[in-house]
Amino acid sequence: MKSNIHYAFRNILKNKLNSIISIVGFTVASTCLLLIYLYLTQEFHYNNFHVEGNKIFKLNYTLTFENGIKEDDALLDYQLSKIIKEKIPQVDKCTAIRGAHGPTIIFQNHNLEENIYLTEPDFFKIFTFKLLLGDRDRLFQNPNEIVITQSLANKFQAIHSCRIDSLIGLQVQFPKIENQSFVISGIMEDPPKNSSIQFSGLIPYKYANDKLPWSNTFFGKSSVFYKIDRTENAKIAEELVSKTVVDFYQEAIRLYQSKKYLAETSDCFVPFSLPLKKIYLNDKKNDYEKTNNKNSLYILSVVGFFILFVACSNFIMLTLGQTLRNVSNISIRMTLGAKPKHIFAQFFFENIILTLIAFVLGLLLTYELLPVMKILTKNEVYLELINIPGFLLFLVTTILLITLITSLIQVVKLQKKYKQQIISKGDTQNKKIGPFQSFVMLQYTLSIILIALSIGIIKQTQFMKNKKLGFSSNNVINLRVYHLSEKEKRTLSDYISAYPGITSHSFSDRNYVSGRSMGYVQNSNDENVEARLLYVDHNYISTLNLKIIQGENFKPELPNFESVIVNQKLASFINPEGEIVNETISIDGQQRRIIGVINDFHFDSTKETIKPLALILRADFGKRSKFAFLKYKTDKKAETIQFIKNTWDKVAPNKELDYKFWNEQLDARYQNEERWSLIITYSAIIAIIISSLGLFGLTILIINKRIKEIGIRKVNGAKTKEILSMLNGEFIKWVAFAFVIACPITYYILNKWLNNFAYKTNISWWIFVLAGIITVGIALLTVSWQSWRAAKRNPVESLRYE
Template sequence: MIAYDIKSALKSLFSDRKFTLINITGFAFAISVCLAISLFLLQEYSYDSYPQNADRIVRIIDSNKNSSNIDYRAKDILLENYPEFENACLVQRETNPTNINIGNKAFSISDIMSVDDQFFKLFSTSFLYGNPSKPFENINSAILTESMSKQLFGTENPIGKEILFERTNLLTITGVIKDFPSNSSISADLLLNAENDDFKFSFSCEKFSDKSTHRWEFRIYALIGADIDHHVLSEKINSKLGSLQPYIDKIGFLPIKNMYLNDSTIGSHSKRGNPELLKLLAAIAFIILILAVVNYINLTLAQQNKRNKTTGIKKSFGASTSDLFVHFIIESVIVSAIAFILSIVLVYALSPLYTSVFGSPIYIDKLLDTSVLLCLLMCILIVGCISGIAPALVLSRSNPNDIIKKTARQGKTQSYFRNALIIFQFTVSIILIISLLVVQKQISFVKNKNPGFSEEHLICLSIPYLPKEEKSKTQSLVNELRNYPFFQNISLTNGVPGKINFQMGSGIENKDLAIPCLIVDTAFISTFQLQIVKGRNLESGDYGKVCMVNESFYNYFDFNNLENKKYDNYRDDGLEIIAVVNDFQYRSSHNKIAPLCLIFAENNNYYHLNIRIAANSLPSAMKTIKEKWEEIMPAYPLKYQFFDDWFDQMYEKEERFAKTIGLFALLAIAISCFGILGLAIFSSEQRTKEIGVRKVNGAKTYEIISMLNRGFSKWIAIAFVIACPIAWYAMNKWLQNFAYKTELSWWIFALAGLIALGIALLTVSFQSWRAATRNPVESLRYE
């Protein structure tokens, strides 16, 4: 019986190839999107699950400061005093690109971590070369990943080879490990021994027991015993911090499985995902699938008149309602199965597009996993059954006598149902169009917002870490460049807007705050074209004694004037605040401009060379920079970035969000158009006699088209009314992520409605034109 039903269903599908092709194509595209999104979500939610004991590994955090920056000495204190900790390791990332030399060859490595021996045990790393039980033989040992080893040494075993790190440390390769998994939020190409003080890259200046000292900031990962409750353990430790007190105000734990998507701490220095985007993508996948199902139902019901005759004949020969019901369900499952197969081909073919949209590759081979295959089979059955239920109920209940006599008519309930489906489809489409317009408007707003300094024609060169005997090269480069008129201003700094790695406590009573600091020279103000709004400019002898603050700093501390105002750093006498500069954007517009301090320090280790280039002189200026760099620093690769490019990069996440919304909005509209096309065909077939009578009585073609399109315009209007408040709420919520945001203008909603209406009318107008231009004699004879 099942075999007969399958054969009969296939025959029915092939009998009307046009509708079958439209159904399968729309289904396949929709399912391919759902599969691509599902593969991406599987990858994102699998982050940091690869270590052997991933469920028991946590990162130590300071809950009071919401910080992952913990002094390295806290690790041993925890292991010695709390048996709940089975193991722990140190991890610190070098945030600046680093230069290494192998013989006469120079290389730049941007992914470097300083770790201890226990790191390799906690994170289940696999060694290709070296001794896993003693990865670092001494403090000058280094470990490479497989890909970096091939880049530096080819296919030969690099054990025992030497590399010169930043022209100062001669390191010996003692191990090569496999590359970190693609779903790891922690990764590096070069791993250094954290026992070496030269590789304690990050520190801050704090006062412990009223004595100034350095705080070496690491990420501490710990393996907690089985069945240990994190909350109970943290309460136990916090009840009596003891020797931990100088390093942690209040201990907390962040499971490593939560790091990628749920890490809001300061200083994590690990890769982070976008949980909001994942939720959005999951919702879009679900909505797209619903639209595809709705589209199938509408197109199937649109064929009702054509299929009524076959259904009536089957009933006349004894087919029961349940037999016909099963037939239509099998038919929809077959369509669903074919669509799923085609969707896999589409995912493979469109994988470059999806990779561009998601910002990371999708791994199609995951579809071959047994569990995933079983899920796909279940989805085929579920989607097929859901898609077929409504048509099966409608088409299987028709009275055979009415069908054969052609007196079967569509009830109001069926009409309302189909109209409701169309309204739903276009409600979703309008919401997506509004969302896309708002996101694009916000991106344009933040990119064109005045950052407080002139970023045009301003370039930043990264100065490498130079050994003592080569420090003068930086000033030599500056002196050479100043000989050229197209370099208008040149300033050396440690830190720049967009990359400030140094902060110090203010030391001001009742409002102590960790303040980001830029270490700058005297040319900084003119190079960045900042304005001094209060106070005085620099004078001779000010170096190392004074600082300037921004307006947010001045307002935050409720200053009325600058008299006797000091910024207390680790120096006992502090720095005199001599001026207030205008607020300028030194981080993204997601955050309000916060207090900032400009410290003028002499003979500092500068890592950034900022150059303002004259307009229309960019090619000559860049050529000169490259030539002078090669002449003075040939052993170091030139790295630079324009500040306007930096502003663009700050909003990559939003641009990807806009790209995602745009792609799926187009797909949702396309699927909705398939549905409305089916309904247009259905409507014109239902009103064939009416159209013929109107034409015989002198109705013009445009009047017939207007009559047929009027109903569709009404549905779009209803969808628009429903979509506007939903889109307003969603986008208003999204804009709250920005400290500086655009307005939800009325024209955005109006434009979205007009776009949806225009697309809908273009879709149905051709079918309406065909119906309106048909010979009325044929129409009446057909009826």
């Protein structure tokens, strides 16, 4: 072993350039691999900290609508938890939970906006979030209790200047829950970062269910979790739970079938259960739990594999080239009695030293680049969640696997060569060097695919962001006001109306970014269509520059709160043949009169088709006024911002001011596409860098092999440019083959991806040409310097060298 290690170090130092290229390439690849591994292991292990987590399930259901469309959902009536627990013996515990969408909480006259959840006593018996203070078995015995997390307790401590245990028994209030205080009865550790349920406080349902904001469907507004007594009862429990839920909703199902919302089939409402550990990466709908897209993680895995493949193929290509150049020396060793295992050991020790150096450098780079991973994935890699034994096992396994594969390939190739010649002088490889050509083609095929994909994703993203929305979002400030009282909203509106820098303003319940309200509209033929509902005021249409196609706008002097304005899409459903003004329609069973039709506009992102829409005039400044849109003069931007800040301090000094420039906020809806364009672009850059390093090393090997040929050509009158063309032409040919292979693959992937968008750009020919030009340019830059040096060399020196 000692001699093998000594020989390995001597060989590495002897071939410094190849060693440096291999280490740099492997360092870059190992950094990418380790970053992706840390992120993926974290994402695939969400909710794994709960004791007996394999016994915990969440209720979901599938709906089949009248038009045949199927949709999954998870929101149910919170009272189901009590019924399921009482009726099903296999269910040990059951609880409902729902978020309250960041309500304002008052402590010692300080207003805080926190992530509050509503739940039931069994929550503390199902989930094993660590309780720091309080009695887990007695929590929520009273309906006016609140359990807070350590982070919220720290905020309270800063306000009250006390020890954390002194907070127990103190009271907090919610502005939206009048005449009711909540007593702090427990303090929990913050939910672990890998928990899909994240909260800063928990309160019972009784006083808060209809007072704090919620998401809802026809069937309720809560998630329902249950825990079974034994894992082997999972299937039986699921069947009994599903039957209980169907029985509970029988009347509601018949009602929605009679209104032609749901299909008149026995399977129009089918409950099912999801294991807790599968909730985070499941594509089923979740309103109150964190989720991630499982497909995006698979894509990242593939990207990591490809980058590692490029680095490994480079390493194999360079080591093979070096090995075949020294085939005579190794053949002498084999003739003198060295067996294949001895040659393998020689290669193994040399390869593992290079790989270890690269992975150590990769570990250092991984630590430094963790913030970059957060930007790309929008999810931080938390060092405290890393499973050290598992990480070390992955590291050791990967290093050994890479070393074994590369060493075996070298031995196999060498044995094949050894059979052809035991000891030979001169050339030891033919000019075509087939394996190297294949490696280069594969690497540049991948590079062209990644470059073309990044261009295509950027093109689609820009197409969506630049598409005409049908309304004006420029010079508009989106001001969040749902945490203000009705009186404060009215006062704010009065101040805004008197300020000359703001030309118009409007209040609405939606800002096209967060949340949505849906309802069923019924036409005269008793047909139903699902439509978006926006509650607005009479300034809404003018502030957003919407166009009235038929009828008129809402009138402030004669408000009719049963009147409605619809978009063209909904108008065509109500009456495809023409005029619909003054017709009466039913929206969720309530009769409303149509007074106007507006143009179709993109209230959702341009990833989705425009849906039927109804604008409903709100009756007050209460819960239907969650956002204010302020249209300001272009030259008064700075003054308007200062006015908003000053006015807010007058109207609501103790409440958080949250405003955004609306066009920037709407553009942020395409962050996912922009993020993937960055990931693919960075992957393309890394693949190109590693490929270029390999090509650089291969160029040196090939040119050194052809030094005698170059000298003879120059003696016979060949010019420098002809030599340069000859050497570069071979590499360009490989890239050209790679381009031919990459184009159809890229087209297929891009086409499949674009099918996810309602409005999409075309796949232009120039995407592939540009990707090919970029790759050819990089390849030429990589090989041309060495080719030029070889072409300019004095032929006498070349022949003497040979």
